[in-house]
Amino acid sequence: MDQFLYGLPVIGLVFEFVGYLVAVLPLIAPIILKASTPIAFAALCGVMCERTGVVNIGIEGTMLVSAFVGWTAGVYLAPVLGTEAGPVFGASAALVAALVLALLAGVLVSLVHAWLSISVRADQIISGTIINIAALGITGYLIALLAQSSPTGAGQFKAWTPPDTLTDLPFVGWIFDTLLGQGPLTISLLVIVVVFQIALFRTRWGLRSRAVGEHPRAAETVGINVVRLRYRNVLVGGVLAGLGGAFLSMEGTAVFQQDMAAGRGFIGLAAMIVGRWTPLGAFGAALLFASSGGIAQSILIAPPPGQLGEIMLSLPPQFFDAVPYLVTIIILAGVVGRSVPPAADGQPYERESAT
Amino acid sequence: MTARLRRLWRLLALPLLAIFLSVIVGSIVIIASEWLVSGELKPGLAIDAFSALVEGSVGSERAIVNTLVNTMPLLLGGLSVGLAFKGGLFNIGGYGQFLMGALGSVIVGVQLRESPAIIAIPAALAAGMLFGAVWGFIPGALKALSGAHEVVTTIMLNFIALAVLAAAVNGPLTVQGSTSPITPDVGNAALPIIIGRNGHIGLIYAPLMAVLYGWLLFRTTRGFEIRIAGSSPDAARYAGMSPKRLIIWTMSAAGLLSGMAGATDLLGTTHQMASTYGTTVGFDSIAVALLGRTSPIGIVLSALLFGALRTGSASMQIQAGVPAELVGVLQATILFFLVASPVIARLFRIRGARTGLDESTTITSTYGGEATIR
Numbered sequence: 001m002d003q004f005l006y007g008l009p010v011i012g013l014v015f016e017f018v019g020y021l022v023a024v025l026p027l028i029a030p031i032i033l034k035a036s037t038p039i040a041f042a043a044l045c046g047v048m049c050e051r052t053g054v055v056n057i058g059i060e061g062t063m064l065v066s067a068f069v070g071w072t073a074g075v076y077l078a079p080v081l082g083t084e085a086g087p088v089f090g091a092s093a094a095l096v097a098a099l100v101l102a103l104l105a106g107v108l109v110s111l112v113h114a115w116l117s118i119s120v121r122a123d124q125i126i127s128g129t130i131i132n133i134a135a136l137g138i139t140g141y142l143i144a145l146l147a148q149s150s151p152t153g154a155g156q157f158k159a160w161t162p163p164d165t166l167t168d169l170p171f172v173g174w175i176f177d178t179l180l181g182q183g184p185l186t187i188s189l190l191v192i193v194v195v196f197q198i199a200l201f202r203t204r205w206g207l208r209s210r211a212v213g214e215h216p217r218a219a220e221t222v223g224i225n226v227v228r229l230r231y232r233n234v235l236v237g238g239v240l241a242g243l244g245g246a247f248l249s250m251e252g253t254a255v256f257q258q259d260m261a262a263g264r265g266f267i268g269l270a271a272m273i274v275g276r277w278t279p280l281g282a283f284g285a286a287l288l289f290a291s292s293g294g295i296a297q298s299i300l301i302a303p304p305p306g307q308l309g310e311i312m313l314s315l316p317p318q319f320f321d322a323v324p325y326l327v328t329i330i331i332l333a334g335v336v337g338r339s340v341p342p343a344a345d346g347q348p349y350e351r352e353s354a355t
Numbered sequence: 356m357t358a359r360l361r362r363l364w365r366l367l368a369l370p371l372l373a374i375f376l377s378v379i380v381g382s383i384v385i386i387a388s389e390w391l392v393s394g395e396l397k398p399g400l401a402i403d404a405f406s407a408l409v410e411g412s413v414g415s416e417r418a419i420v421n422t423l424v425n426t427m428p429l430l431l432g433g434l435s436v437g438l439a440f441k442g443g444l445f446n447i448g449g450y451g452q453f454l455m456g457a458l459g460s461v462i463v464g465v466q467l468r469e470s471p472a473i474i475a476i477p478a479a480l481a482a483g484m485l486f487g488a489v490w491g492f493i494p495g496a497l498k499a500l501s502g503a504h505e506v507v508t509t510i511m512l513n514f515i516a517l518a519v520l521a522a523a524v525n526g527p528l529t530v531q532g533s534t535s536p537i538t539p540d541v542g543n544a545a546l547p548i549i550i551g552r553n554g555h556i557g558l559i560y561a562p563l564m565a566v567l568y569g570w571l572l573f574r575t576t577r578g579f580e581i582r583i584a585g586s587s588p589d590a591a592r593y594a595g596m597s598p599k600r601l602i603i604w605t606m607s608a609a610g611l612l613s614g615m616a617g618a619t620d621l622l623g624t625t626h627q628m629a630s631t632y633g634t635t636v637g638f639d640s641i642a643v644a645l646l647g648r649t650s651p652i653g654i655v656l657s658a659l660l661f662g663a664l665r666t667g668s669a670s671m672q673i674q675a676g677v678p679a680e681l682v683g684v685l686q687a688t689i690l691f692f693l694v695a696s697p698v699i700a701r702l703f704r705i706r707g708a709r710t711g712l713d714e715s716t717t718i719t720s721t722y723g724g725e726a727t728i729r
Binding site: 258 | 384388389392445447493497500501502503504506507508510511512514515517518519521522525526635638641642645678679680681682683684685686687688690691694695697698
């Protein structure tokens with residue numbers, strides 16, 4: 001049997017590759033989860049907005065602003081509030097205050113988008129594009145000014161160490177280590193995904209949000225305030241994007257760099273589409289996208305043996321960067337089932353006049 | 356005469372107001388951020404910064420040539436985004452098409468670097484245009500065949516283009532023995548200089564493309580079809596046009612223009628490609644097309660404005676110590692005021708001013724699941 005399979009070179013290689021993945025999974029799983037966190041938050045922000053019918057291309061920019069505000073607030077607050085690490089996650093008073101400000105910044109940027117797309121009824125895609133251009137310009141300008149004095153931030157959140165009794169369990173110990181041996185933002189992501197999934201499909205708010213995204217006119221006739229619900233959801237989406245941005249400069253690293261989001265907001269949109277506008281699906285897609293980078297890393301460090309390893313190493317490393325985008329295009333092309341957005345997505349809502 | 360003037364005013368009032376407001380916002384940002392960083396309140400700094408910006412962009416012959424050279428890729432990119440807008444499509448993929456255009460021209464340019472210029476230049480330019488057109492054709496075909504919205508697919512293609520470029524420059528294209536990955540010089544395929552130190556022949560053919568753009572849109576059947584498909588797809592269908600074919604055609608042509616922008620930048624300015632190659636021209640083109648309201652003259656004027664900003668920002672940084680990134684802030688505030696123009700028009704009591712893009716409703720209406728292309 002073995003010989004037969006390896007006689008067919010491609011199938012043999014596929015089996016070898018799957019075996020390799022299973023072998024390295026416990027090692028790369030924590031890296032993948034960490035890398036997926038900002039993407040997943042961006043995707044959740046997308047789900048939150050688009051489910052109520054507001055397209056948000058500006059997630060990338062929102063994340064960038066939050067990352068910048070979180071780090072900069074840390075710079076200014078560290079001398080005032082102190083950077084003494086707290087009992088959990090190494091959270092100091094300055095760090096927590098900076099996180100709050102980062103989330104607030106995310107809400108503010110979302111408010112601009114909400115105002116332009118809900119109240120002004122401007123084109124939502126153009127509004128989002130402007131937010132991206134503005135965020136890149138403003139954070140780039142301010143970081144260039146700030147960097148002149150090379151300031152130090154308030155540090156970063158530390159990973160939690162789960163108890164040994166959990167991580168030493170045979171076969172499943174690494175799962176606990178992966179899920180719990182993370183910083184506060186990644187752990188909160190896991191909670192938010194589950195809560196959001198339940199809220200969207202099992203609560204009154206979720207039903208109303210989806211109704212507004214599919215058919216706002218009908219929702220309005222049964223007494224739902226479309227404009228208010230859209231505002232509220234876009235602002236909550238700002239908190240989610242803010243968490244993703246804060247992760248970049250306060251948990252993943254302890255610095256801010258120009259254009260730090262580096263397309264994660266856009267990959268988040270892709271994850272939202274691949275995940276078919278559901279929180280769990282979006283999170284799964286974010287994991288899938290992040291795993292591409294994780295596998296690339298592990299191939300560099302410990303390549304699989306034999307012919308498979310040679311093939312993998314001969315691939316340009318950029319190939320793995322491009323995989324998430326290729327997957328998204330293939331899915332969008334309808335090759336692997338259709339992914340249909342909410343029906344009223346992107347349509348500004350105008351209340352019928354009371355004549 | 357007064358009627359014409361009034362029409363002109365309606366057209367120009369909001370863009371001019373947006374530019375004016377952005378200068379005010381920019382000044383506030385300069386003064387406030389200086390105060391935050393150094394603790395000193397220096398109101399004069401804004402004036403210093405803006406006069407350095409103007410001086411550096413149009414203050415000397417050399418500055419003017421630099422501005423023109425920087426304008427050309429923006430002009431071509433703006434035409435690319437503008438053409439797509441006219442057809443009811445949002446081409447965010449200008450960035451990727453630009454990169455692919457540059458890549459195509461460097462591949463052929465390096466191959467032909469010792470051939471006669473008369474062969475090398477057209478071949479390299481054509482290769483850039485072809486690469487860009489292919490990168491525009493893909494999202495066009497995807498939208499026509501499966502309804503995948505071009506905003507999402509072009510964003511994905513931008514990142515794929517970035518990966519392809521990095522893989523190519525790090526791999527097969529790199530010069531043997533150089534310390535960092537970079538392609539050889541394009542040699543004879545470089546665009547000839549016609550004015551000043553770096554004013555290349557693109558200064559002639561890029562404006563010609565703007566003329567061609569106007570002629571295509573307003574003097575040909577194809578242009579008429581594109582405009583109808585953009586402003587009311589249902590009418591286009593009713594009149595027997597094929598929206599699918601038009602979408603593919605428009606996106607390919609838009610890609611070709613962006614590819615030409617990339618080829619112009621590479622063959623005219625950088626002459627070789629490092630793995631870090633990349634400019635924000637693809638994204639700035641969106642701003643150019645929006646500010647120019649997709650009209651050929653408007654795009655030329657706004658490309659000149661953004662080209663001047665780009666050129667002057669360097670001397671602003673050197674002379675006034677204000678980071679060149681301020682240009683991004685200015686650009687974003689101009690766009691913000693343009694998008695919020697219904698509110699701005701009401702606020703400043705500009706009667707009858709034209710606000711927004713007529714075709715933008717088509718762009719978003721195809722995003723949701725409701726409207727599919729038949």
